[in-house]
Amino acid sequence: MAEVVAIKRQDAQGPIIIEQTGGTLRLTLANPPANALSLAMMAALQAEIERAGADRSVRVVVLAAPGKVFCAGHDLKELTAHRADADRGRAFFERTFADCSALMQAIVHCPKPVIAEVEGLATAAGLQLVASCDLAVAAHEATFCTPGVHIGLFCSTPMVALSRNASRKQAMEMLLTGETIDAATAKEFGLVNRVVPREYLNQVVNKYAETIASKSPLTLKIGKEAFYRQVEMGLSDAYDYTAGVMVENMLARDAEEGIGAFVGKRKPEWKGE
Structure with missing residues (x-):
């Protein structure tokens, strides 16, 4: 039986559970209920992805999050708190979106394939996270959206990854309406590779990972x-x-x-x- 190494990060702002089984490294977002991409969460994810890229024992990386929310995007409470800063939050906003962009590019530039395992809602930068991965498998219950227009904030950075997965009109439909699409529509749009029953989600992702890990x-x-x-x-x-x-x-x-x-x-x- 392959050795399993599990470590839970205790940072309350952005914990990640890290498990490695054979050549598969699983990074599980563990900051319920929203699994928001706070600065701490993004830093932790980027560090682990970059570490995986340099680790010869890692062949495939899986990003997962059990429950109703895969990732709800940026931490709006964290962002809003900095509106009280002297610059109305400009410096913090610049850092947040720069860090997010760096994380997404780290996934793309990681020499190891990265698979998203999506059980619940992936919204805004959470959808961006899924779209930045090389492969994505979703449960039937998974949903996706770029709802920034509802709150006066166009999902401009998520648009980069979204528009490189979906067609222009499909991407614009999501961006302009902010409406939520189901997993079947996400597959039709090109955001996910497969849609499977929730009880088989982990099994299907592991099969993908094992198949890929067997290659050079x-x-x-x-x-x-x-x-x-x-x-x-x-x-x-x-x-x-x-x-x-x-x-x-x-x-x-x-x-x-x-x-x-x-x-x-x-x-x-x-x-x-």
């Missing part, structure tokens, strides 16, 4: 970086770039081993080189 970690790193770089390029530039990536990938020891194993009809032994 170097190949996953190369592929994830290339995916996000080429998707922002024009067609010709994308082909030029990915052709170069393929050449370098072919020269890697893991590619040599993988192709040799396929030809020799044996199981490859990955070295991450």
